[in-house]
Amino acid sequence: MRTMASYDLMETVRNTNQWLGASALAFASYPAFSMFPNPGLNWMAAWGEVAERTFSRMVVKPDWNIPPIPAEDGQDHVVTAEVVLSRDFGDLLHFSAPSRSTPRRQVLLVAPMSGHYATLLRSTVISLLPDCDVYITDWHNARDIPVSAGKFDIEDYTLYLVDFMRHLGPKTHVIAVCQPAPLALAATAYLAEEEPEAQPSTLTLIGGPIDPGAAPTEVTDFGHSVTMGQLEHMMIQRVGFKYAGVGRKVYPGLLQLASFISMNGETHFKAFSDQIARVARGEAHDYDKHNKFYDEYLAVMDMTAEFYLSTVERIFKSHEIANNSFTVAGRRVDIGKITTVAVKTVEGSKDDISAPGQCVAALDLLTGLPDSKKASHLEQGAGHYGIFAGGSWRDNIRPLVLDFIDDHEDRTPPGYRKKKTANANAPAKASDKPKGNSAASTPV
Structure with a gap:
């Protein structure tokens, strides 16, 4: 009590x-x-x-409020958010514009479960919709989930991603932002062993703590400065009587x-x-x-206690992803089994949450993937938010990610976006090419 x-x-x-x-x-x-x-x-x-x-x-959970999007027919098309798969702790959401032709790129945005709703990626969704058929993981507030629904830790999170990827099929391009980057990598490796034909075409990891020890920050320092017992005592509470999840242990x-x-x-x-x-x-x-x-x-959501504590213990303290020792249901997930999925990492030089070096560490774990399918990008002057929703994302990173998708998709000829612009005899748009002093996307 x-x-x-x-x-x-x-x-x-x-x-x-x-x-x-x-x-x-x-x-x-x-x-x-x-x-x-x-x-x-x-x-x-x-x-x-x-x-x-x-x-x-x-x-209050913010509304998506996605504005109508322009299409090649010169018209603006109304966008609706539809639940494709419904689960206790999160849904697979699809942004549909029924009156337009479906874009060739099918993208799954993996939203973080780190205190904010998936609507934190609203501007990311809006920026991708003109060029992509967009899906997103819409996580639920733990306070609203009855105790009878059971637990939800990082292994359950990983299996949710496996289900979502399996449902969307092998033509999917996964973009994982921040916290879920290591778990999206693990989910892809899980499919590589269990169901190779369901793997996505590409995986883009943006500002994620693949190896938190590669570049310490305040976040990693805090994780090492407290014991798990202290963390549970300080941060974990039970949901009060006002909500459906009454009695559930959460990080409020x-x-x-x-x-x-x-x-x-x-x-x-x-x-x-x-x-x-x-x-x-x-x-x-x-x-x-x-x-x-x-x-x-200010719109925040409760996380289940087991998800928060297992993230700190297994990702930040034990470095299970960085050491390639992560397990799901007692079975080791070998990241080296990924051999066909092209992987790109994106980091910001001024990211104080997931510092440069933490995310690009994923490429060293992909021992079975040829170098031609690996790429990395360091955005100069960008902080954590800017690499997925700010000006750096819109002007530099988004075009590079779309080019990476095109270059590693069977249905899209390499350089599709660039060739299309050239064939139209029109100057390239500012949003279609990097500008400023950002570092170029570097193949590994």
């Missing part, structure tokens, strides 16, 4: 702050006060508006959010102070830069 009480206490604090914000906004906006203008009331209303929005977003989203914010406390404090000032001056709006970022950043 102690941990259930602490979970409910956090929710009570959040709910109280949301109520205080809404109350302050309503009180300061009372029409009678307009007879006697008072700057203090304007600031009170501004604080209330920002506080209410901030604390209400913490327990609100606790994760507190950790995220504490890492850059001064930056976040200034961001919210500036936003309150903008609201008071009438310069803010629903979809300004601050709200667009924090509506997503």
